[in-house]
Amino acid sequence: MNKTERRKALNRSFYEFVNTKFPQYDISNDGNGSCVTLRNTKSKSYDDTIDYHCWEILIMFAKDRSQHYTVHLNWAFPNAEVMADAKVMDEYIEQLLRQYDL
DSSP: OHHHHHHHHHHHHHHHHHHHHHEEEEEEEEEOOOOOOOEETOOOOOEEEEESOHHHHTTOOOOOSSOOOEOTTTGGGHHHHHHHHHHHHHHHHHHHHHHHTO
């Protein structure tokens, strides 16, 4: 697999993981693949979302445009579950990065 294929495989594995382990999250993207939002369907607050692959946030900091980690609001405390979920997702992403040699 070349690097692009490995990145796509990592993303597919991550989405499958979220669908299996976190069924309370809806996965949607912005239409161009640059930002994926995981919305907790049990919550009524926008603060309870997790973003994955947000180019508009990451592009200015990244040498390599493809980054794999989650972003959530630090003040999402009333629902600390989102923060804990994001941590589990980031740990899984780290495993995938090693698995796909990225």
